[in-house]
Amino acid sequence: MREISFGLVHRVSVKRKNAGQIAASCSTIAKEGFCNVAAHIYFSESGNSGMFKSASAAYVYVCIYYALVFMGNGAFSSYIGLYYSKINLDTFTIGLLTSVGLITALCVQPLWGLAADRAKSKNSVLLLSLLLTSASIWLMPASGEHFWLLLASTALFYVFQCVVNPLSDTITLELAGKSQFNFSRVRTYGSVGFAGMSAIAGWILDRDINYMFPLFSAMMLLAFVCACTIPRVEGHQRKQKVRLKELFNSRALTVIYIYTFIIESTIGFFFTYHAVYCQEQGISTSLLGIGVMIGSISQFPFMIFFDRLYARFGVYKILLFSGLIHLLRWLLYAVTVTEFTVILSWALHGGTFILFYLCLAEYVNRHVRKELKASGQMMNSIMTLGISRIFGGLAGGAYASVFGIGSGFAVCAGLCAVAMLAFSWYVKRYAASTAAQAETNSVAQ
Template identity: 50%
Template sequence: MNNKNIVILALFYAFIYMSTGSFSSYIGVYFTEVGVSNTQIGVLTSIGAVVGMFTQPLWGLAGDRSKSKNRILILCTLLSCITVWLVPAAGSLFWPLLLAMALFSLFQIAINPLSDAITLELSSKGVVRFSTIRTFGSVGYAFISIFAGWLFAVHIHSIFLVTSLIMLGCFLLSLGIPQVAGHQSGMKKVRLVEIFKNKQLTVLYVYTLSLSISMGFLWSFQAIYSRDQGIGMEVIGLGLAIGSVAQFPFMIFFQRFYNRFGIRNILIFSGIIHTLRWCLYAFALTPVTYILTWILHGGTYILFYMCLAEYVNTHVVKELKATGQMLNSVIQLSIGKIIGGMLGGLYAAHFGFQNSFAVLALMGAVSTAGYYWAGKYFSAKAADREPLAQSGKM
């Protein structure tokens, strides 16, 4: 492995997730400070998901059909650095804020899945190891969460300068990432619908969506709800950092877990952890249990993220790998955020945050049980095929 490539990609992933930790985790607090209502915050923090639902498959196809996927990544990092300034320029007016968030999101939402498609392909060629590179993303997230929690408690408006500088770093680093071709850049074109012919992947997407709705609600409102419960911004920042660190063991040892336990067992375990987290938010939120919920974070989002990324990289045809990673993001982030953020915001406005988390706990338990029974059905239909690590059997 080339050490230069490892350093560039490790720093790039650290910067990507630093931008998420500085912007997405705290933008709801900024909106509260400028006088935006909770219902409007739900819409504003979810508009990126709406944009992503329609444009991420197009970004994926653009990457797959470009001479190199890197060209699209470079473009998106540069424009994200610039368009984030549209948000403070919009002041406290809802419609200008909505447009600003939509334009920023248009470019920002393509960065992570494009990066994964590039890095996973480089990993399959032995250039880098994906799980190691992704770990640096969480290191960056942990660092910025602590720093941002301290800084934004004093001056929340600095969120835009911090995010813009981080995205500028992403742009400069993206220039040095090894080139990865778009495999549809020639004559061969493959339709998006080919991905959904894989029934096992489709089942994974349905289960992922059900739990991603709860994560969408969490990212939109956890800081606001926690602060209302008397938890300080410094504790919130510490919790976010701990949540990032809690993901390390699952990323570092992911391949071992994947080979030993398989997708089905890993994701059933994750469903149980999701449910437990929402119960703590609903019925026992204190500064201590708040930290505990972020310790449990290691068993939630990252397990779905890694399982889907690995499955798509292994089992989706090379002409649709970038598109497949974009669909992972659409399912896990975009649609989940739309339902969890927008509809969750409306529900919380009428019934309160505590009741909302209780409903999410119930959803988590039901969807996990449903996935368990679906897995038994598929096991009965396709028993004793190849080992999971090679075939992706549910």
């Protein structure tokens, strides 16, 4: 008999080859939620019949942590617009408050990244941000309908919140390398938590939208408690200070960032205007909701099998493939918008943002020097969720106000095509030697 210890109250005995007993034993600890599922996946994939050690414990705790963080996001990000509407803010003001988070992140994320890289422990910076995020959310309802108070409280909230996801990725990627588990699988639990909480929160907030704030705050506090159990990851600039600009000494990474900026700007345009455009074309809100659900589910296969895809095809081919999927989505919206094309477009969603997110996270973790890993993940967030989304929304809005949203999607498709051609040319001419040199440097470090 072997004994599996989760570091919790329960201890479960299983035999190596008896899968039925493993499943039955895991069901006895169902109240640990994601914990038992994560442990079962780790156990069955690794084929390890021995006692769970620190590596498996790290995997379990990180899975629970990601589920909690994204459950909090699911209770907040999908519904904050409804709260603004309830307190009688106009459309322009809602858009302004929504953009404050992106602009704030753009300014402060590089500073958070340097702080984490230079800290004794990156975990301590993460714990601080979780606590302050949980506390600062209460400033929003306390501001009432006063615009300037809402603006200040929203900006302050995002100063702390914007660091949680990229710093979590930094810590988890380092642990994944040491403990031999898949980061993309961990990220899957986050998406499951987000989707599940979005549905649950919709039912809760239908009674009172103000429940959003205690719900989010509670999830962040639980994530803080769980983060206390995650193994410590040190900052690597304590002895040697490294400037942020050295992150861009890599021509390959700089080109990837430029390509990412162009492609993700188009998805920024999409997220800003697709709902309005679809309703103009007679698409119901309920169908859009079904599309969003399908889009969320479509990401799961790419997250589950990402490590295999990355090992087989490499970062450049995956990014080119994702660029093609972006192009196809925008062509669908540019040519015709029907119930079928809307659902088809959302079914393609899994091949878009999440592939860029995972590719950038993995590339930075493998090829950026350890002193700048946290800064690199912060820069990833800026490129995928920050500056590209701001540019896509603002520039796309200016274009659409003159030429129409449908024409804007055609321009997005054209931008994707041009970006893919330029990126493909770079890959053929420079990438082979650059990748080999980067691999040599990462091994040397």
